[in-house]
Amino acid sequence: MGKLGIERYYEDQLHGFTGFEEVEINSRGKVIRKLREQPSVAGKSIHLTIDLALQRYITDLLAGQKGAVVVLDPQDSSVLAMVSTPSYDNNLFVDGISGDDYRRLLNDPDRPLYSRATQGVYPPASTVKPFIAVAALTEGIVTPSTTIYDPGYWTLPGSTKRFRDWKKQVTALSI
Structure with a gap:
């Protein structure tokens, strides 16, 4: 019986059904005849992708x-x-x-019950940059030879507000 996790979630499908056989026996315990039978049904299998x-x-x-x-x-x-x-x-x-x-x-101050994988909220940081680059390449906004000049800030079009980079240095980024 699945008590936790995947096994508990899919218990109804994994468990199947228990069968039975109802028989008539004599005083010595010998089967005289079968009265009813309900064959057992195996539960379904699931395939997990975890390596x-x-x-x-x-x-x-x-x-x-x-x-x-x-x-x-x-x-x-x-x-x-x-x-x-x-x-x-x-x-x-x-x-x-x-x-x-x-x-x-x-x-426990290390919070072992807290799943950092599913409950943590983190800023995208540099992990999102490759996806943005691929999207820009796919949409034809840039090419593999495009160089992006970074003066250390970005200005929203139609605005005078500058969003400063966390580093003050000026850089050029080649796609």
């Missing part, structure tokens, strides 16, 4: 640190790995977590 080796590798890389890594398959966006650290032993919840264990997790 266990990759998941373990990332978990080892993040050991002792606070952080999150999510790896998606670029072909279909399926999740190959999703790690948030620090973490906790999920098995604590399987048979019901003790009050002491739960308080320990809740009061």
